[in-house]
Amino acid sequence: MSLQLDLRHRQGEFELRVVAEIPDGVTGVFGASGAGKSTLLEIVAGLRRPHQARISFHGDLLCDTERGLWLPAHCRGIGYVFQDSRLFPHLTVSDNLDFGRRHGRAPRDPGLRGHMIELLGLGALLHRPPSSLSGGERQRVAIARALLSGPRLLLLDEPCASLDVPRREELIGYLAAVCAASSVPMLYVSHSLPEIARLAQQLLLLEDGQARACGPINELLGRLDLPGLSGTDEAGTVLTALSTGVAGDGLNTYRHPAGELRLPGNPVAAGQPVRLLIRARDVSLAIGDPGQLSIRNRLAAVVLEVGLAHTGLCEVLLDAAGDRLLTRVTMETVRELGLEPGRQVTALVKSASLSQ
Amino acid sequence: MAAWATLVSLPPGIAVAWVLARCQFPGKLLLDVLVHLPLVMPPVVTGYLLLIAFGRQGTLGALLENTLGFSFAFNWTGAALASSIMGFPLLVRSVRLSIESVDSGLEQAATTLGAHPVWVLARITLPLALPGILAGAVLCFAKALGEFGATITFVSNIPGLTQTLPGAIYNAIQLPDGEAAALRLTGVAIALSVTALLASEWLARRVRRRHGRAP
Known part of the structure; x- marks a missing residue:
């Protein structure tokens, strides 16, 4: 078991409560808007401090509030692809890609950069400023940038959400290629079940801040006792x-x-x-x-x-x-x-x- | 002297601005008030406080002189200190606003790429806040250039040593045939101010163009 979560986080009226063991591979995090998907990802990445949590990844403790342990985000080795790409506007695409390599963990494989550029079709974009890119291109750069920082775990927070349908299809195609080529475990947040079914092997179902189920996607899809899943339009x-x-x-x-x-x-x-x-x-x-x-x-x-x-x-x-x-x-x-x-x-x- | 005042106040100015923009702590309001005090207090009061603290008889001044053999009193460094303290609030205000306008999401993104917070500041926050930092530096420079009250109270108006531009103009006007000199100095003051403004505007535009935003 790779990622072990046991956390409780309160935010106003909303309470997030997740106890789960998530194996390696690509795991979809599915739930309606406001189910706590992004909050969960921010806590795992170290961008948000939970009130009570014990999180470990491959046996390394990332956070244990009981012992006052809190590993800062830049020490966790967890990559993050945001909904709004967050490319650095004052750097070119190429410098954006190299940011993680210069300041964080360098990936061991020197051929990875060229491979990612090819896989995500970034060759023609390298010397352009991010402001000149389309939404889909930005997300592709953001995905490559995150993977080139050599993460042990990659979190993707609805990377397709801000795109129109044809662009979304295109990006999912790229993502499928990345998932197939990369051995980095991923958590993929989405409120679209087809998107998750296309990319993920496992599913973590969140409903009103509660983790309802976690397991192989086929098994969960065939269950009738998960109204957050079987009851939805996308079921x-x-x-x-x-x-x-x-x-x-x-x-x-x-x-x-x-x-x-x-x-x-x-x-x-x-x-x-x-x-x-x-x-x-x-x-x-x-x-x-x-x-x-x-x-x-x-x-x-x-x-x-x-x-x-x-x-x-x-x-x-x-x-x-x-x-x-x-x-x-x-x-x-x-x-x-x-x-x-x-x-x-x-x-x-x-x-x-x-x-x- | 004004340039020295600006250069010396830049690092602490940026540090204080960053603290005010990004940190939450008890006593933040107090720091905010302290920084802005020279802006609202009569300059002569600031100068007098400096004289009390850093003059030869002042506690800090005596300490400095005894340990380092260095004194601000009646020296050009004293004029620079007075000017930078007067310009400090303007610098901090401008830098703080520009740091606050930098999307903290970009800083988060940088930390998830493994960058240490110091690197995030150096590679992301400060470059993106550069237009505001430049504007703040120009304001600080202008304030230092025009500083009169605090300087004259703290280190007097000694020609060639502690005399600021307004001090020299003031002296020239006091003399019976000093009007030509006063006019010349006024011209110099206008030229310096216009150059500083143009230079900062030009730099800020270059920075914005590099960021790919419309000027």
Whole structure:
């Protein structure tokens, strides 16, 4: 276990209470706005003093209020990518990248700088001042700058939040490449579940300042007892499928033991395994063969669990040939279709997005 | 002399400004009041207090003379001390405002990159506050140049030693045929002031352009 958290922090009416053990790898920190995600990151980085905390990383104590121990931020070796990039306006992109190398910990690998510049497409930007960069470019520089300071842990606080949708997609592509290429453990804060599903293997769920759950992302997504997750608009589950290439009509085709899927999106090479995030609101249910319908993606599934109802809707968890699938239906549907554990159904999938 | 006064007061001025801008501590208000006192007190009072403290009979003055053999009294260094104390509040005000305007988020970002707070100050805060520091230095210089009351009370008005520009002009006017000299000195004063203002404005613009902001 790498990052151990046990903290309590009060800020006016709001109380943050997190007890968690977070393994290495990329961990998504998910929660609604005001759930305490940024506060948690600031405390871990040493930018904010918690009232009561014991935080250790790989066995090294960063903070223990009981013993009066507090490691200042610059000694922690924790990189931080802020929502608003925070590039130094009086330095060029190149000098921004080298700031951590000059003043902090130098990364051991001398080729890392060139590698990061290539990976994040910064070659043409090096001699420009930050004020001349677009929002996406700034964030890419900020990510490279943080990684080049040789951090043991990287914290990312909604790096995509200030970007419009196309730029966000682009940055997530870059981030996925960085996550794949780097062995630095990361905490990735976001209130977008598809974003987290695309990048992270683990999930820490925050709700009203409380850590509700922490674990492998697939496991948590398939649980109905986490209303902060399954109850949200973004709720969904991850399905592992095999790409069978691009069909004549331009749709990507995927094979899954429970059925064929045809979905729009960037082309994926045939034979490549993919993980698809399917949102609960994009899944409908039918009993038997639904006949003529606009939805072409049909998966054979069995009802595993029917969740508790809230505001007339309830979540139903399905088993689709070993993968979990979440759907949201009205209470009326549950009664009419006789949905109960063991019931055979056909799941109709409207859309899905690629996941990590 | 005015240049010396400015140079000498810059490091402590920046230090005090930083403390006032970024630190919270009991007694901060007291420090604030103490720094600003010379701005609002009659200059003669400041000069008299200096005379009491640093004159040959003053506690601090006697201590300095006995240990280091150095005296401010009736010496040009005394004039510089009086001028820098009079210019200090203006310097601190200006530097403090510009440090407060530096985004503390940038300082946080620098610490997460592993930079020691001293380096953060040297590489981030001070370079970004440079326009304000320059403006403060010019104000301090101008105040030192025009200083009259505190200097004349503390170290008198000895030509070539402790005489400030206004002191010399004042002396010239007192003489029957000194008007030409007074006018010449006035010209010098105007030229020095305009040059200082232009130089600081030019430097500040260069700094802002380097920061990539519109001037």
